[in-house]
Amino acid sequence: MNNSANTANVNVATLDSGTWAPGTPTRTVKQTLRIYFTEAKSEFLIRLRLPGYVIPTILFPLIFYSLFGLTHSQAALARTTVGAYLLATFGSFGVIAISLFGFGVSVAVERGQGWMMVKRASPMPRFAYFAAKIAMAMLFSLVMLLLLFTLGIAAGHARMPFTAWAGLSGTLLLGVLPFAAMGLAIGYLAGPNSAAPVCNLIYLPMSFASGLWTPIEFLPKAVQHIAPFLPFYHLGQLALDRIRGGFTTADWVHIAALTGFTIFFLALAAIGYRRDEGKTYG
Amino acid sequence: MKTRSKIEDYLQVLLPEVAAEFCGVSKCYGETPALNNVSFRLHPGELVSLLGANGAGKTTAVKLLLGLAAPNQGRVRIFGQSPHTAAAKMRIGAMLQVGKVPETLKVREHIELFSCYYPRPLPLATVIETAGLQGLENRLFGELSGGQKQRVLFALAICGDPDLLFLDEPTVGLDVDSRRAFWREIRAFVERGRSVLLTTHYLEESDALADRILVLNRGTIVAEGTPKEIKSSVAGKTIRCTTALSVHQVQAIAGVSSVRVQKDGVEILTSRAEAVLRELLARDASLANVEITGTGLEEAFLEITRRDGRNSQREASMEKIAL
Numbered sequence: 291m292n293n294s295a296n297t298a299n300v301n302v303a304t305l306d307s308g309t310w311a312p313g314t315p316t317r318t319v320k321q322t323l324r325i326y327f328t329e330a331k332s333e334f335l336i337r338l339r340l341p342g343y344v345i346p347t348i349l350f351p352l353i354f355y356s357l358f359g360l361t362h363s364q365a366a367l368a369r370t371t372v373g374a375y376l377l378a379t380f381g382s383f384g385v386i387a388i389s390l391f392g393f394g395v396s397v398a399v400e401r402g403q404g405w406m407m408v409k410r411a412s413p414m415p416r417f418a419y420f421a422a423k424i425a426m427a428m429l430f431s432l433v434m435l436l437l438l439f440t441l442g443i444a445a446g447h448a449r450m451p452f453t454a455w456a457g458l459s460g461t462l463l464l465g466v467l468p469f470a471a472m473g474l475a476i477g478y479l480a481g482p483n484s485a486a487p488v489c490n491l492i493y494l495p496m497s498f499a500s501g502l503w504t505p506i507e508f509l510p511k512a513v514q515h516i517a518p519f520l521p522f523y524h525l526g527q528l529a530l531d532r533i534r535g536g537f538t539t540a541d542w543v544h545i546a547a548l549t550g551f552t553i554f555f556l557a558l559a560a561i562g563y564r565r566d567e568g569k570t571y572g
Numbered sequence: 573m574k575t576r577s578k579i580e581d582y583l584q585v586l587l588p589e590v591a592a593e594f595c596g597v598s599k600c601y602g603e604t605p606a607l608n609n610v611s612f613r614l615h616p617g618e619l620v621s622l623l624g625a626n627g628a629g630k631t632t633a634v635k636l637l638l639g640l641a642a643p644n645q646g647r648v649r650i651f652g653q654s655p656h657t658a659a660a661k662m663r664i665g666a667m668l669q670v671g672k673v674p675e676t677l678k679v680r681e682h683i684e685l686f687s688c689y690y691p692r693p694l695p696l697a698t699v700i701e702t703a704g705l706q707g708l709e710n711r712l713f714g715e716l717s718g719g720q721k722q723r724v725l726f727a728l729a730i731c732g733d734p735d736l737l738f739l740d741e742p743t744v745g746l747d748v749d750s751r752r753a754f755w756r757e758i759r760a761f762v763e764r765g766r767s768v769l770l771t772t773h774y775l776e777e778s779d780a781l782a783d784r785i786l787v788l789n790r791g792t793i794v795a796e797g798t799p800k801e802i803k804s805s806v807a808g809k810t811i812r813c814t815t816a817l818s819v820h821q822v823q824a825i826a827g828v829s830s831v832r833v834q835k836d837g838v839e840i841l842t843s844r845a846e847a848v849l850r851e852l853l854a855r856d857a858s859l860a861n862v863e864i865t866g867t868g869l870e871e872a873f874l875e876i877t878r879r880d881g882r883n884s885q886r887e888a889s890m891e892k893i894a895l
Contacts (some may be wrong), residue, residue, distance in 0.1 A: 317691055325688050332677060332685045339676035404670035411638040413661035413689045
């Protein structure tokens, strides 16, 4: 399929070059779309062949769900069961890892190695680079969620109306965005070697304090007070509300908080990006 | 507005286009000046080498031309346009000094990705062949040897069939064989009638490839010319011999630029070796162990940068004119 696409493109190119007008070269819409598609495909293949990324991000949510969720899956929690509740929280846990590490570590590493500079020197549309990473994070999240939901239905006795499943999936897939922004900020502000430890240092304690491992109600009071200041908490709660059913004013608060965090992290990333642009590479 | 752009189009056909232009460019990193009032032009079909030691400002010049940095003073143009524009970027390809690129992408996938950025890419097979990557198309980048990795970076630079190619120290870290193979590939690309700006600190590389050499020393162009001109600008030949004549007597011979006493004789630098030798033989019957060598580019380069270090800025620029 690749081959035929390439040959077709070459033919077009040969025809074009005969009637090439002087002045500025331009791209057709089709060519631009092709760049976005190829960029996303490349990003996906790069990640897919990295076992150090795929295995932890896809399997950890499944393993944690099995450890914590399957033992008491039928036990009742507020308006739901443990089996369903933990799908929302470990689903959030997984999506956050895919986004945070997918952006944070890869941007920092590609920046440090000079790959980012090669991309910036090329005529690649700047946004294509980020769009590819977002698409990749959503695709990996989708795969992880499908596996997690299958596990939940098959072994975790999770039973929900279709609308709840759809709402949960949609919420979690959109949840990629704030944490992609967070990863981007880390990727631009942290060094190539420190990005992974920084991500871990944020990810693990924040997941716990936001009630993604144990329901927030079972955590110490002090932690419950801190949680609303953490972005992880808001995605977890938004996901849980899709299971409990109904859209409340609390959900608007969570959406507003996540939007606010997204803007904040993008601003931080922009500062790092500026600093990076003017910087000398070896 | 539309008329003006039409006129520009006609002008571009009538006038020989300048591929790249530096006009009084200065660039500082904080307090450290990297380039100081540098001007040069790169014409289509020309391979120009920017030659200088590490830290001379070569990479800074390339970054400015690629729009990766902005000059503090002066003007940088690519085909008459700002290097930040997409239109300029679509006409250039760049091979930069990069530590690593994503290792889990295959060679052909890397090339396909970069090819789609350009409106008129070369066919994949042509890129593979020009870069000497036959048989490696389906290998992951991480599995390649150092020389092969450099070739992939070269392939990414040429795949868009750019009118202007930047090669920033392309053969650093390669062994002699790989370097020579790489030169063949660069020549093959230039034969397509495209312009190349090559930065290097290997004099041999400039000598072997460049139509024109710009010698950059501490942010200033100190010499400019063809490899031959650069070499002949410095005393042409070295005569080594043992002689009964004193240093003073040798120095008196017309055409002798300098004399140095070595432990096994004297070393005479001259631009007229034959005449000087005849005179030496006439004046000293006991002249022995005569050995004549041409000045290599290496000596020429050292001489030029050494002179620059000694002289004032003004003299350096006069020398540039003299060359």
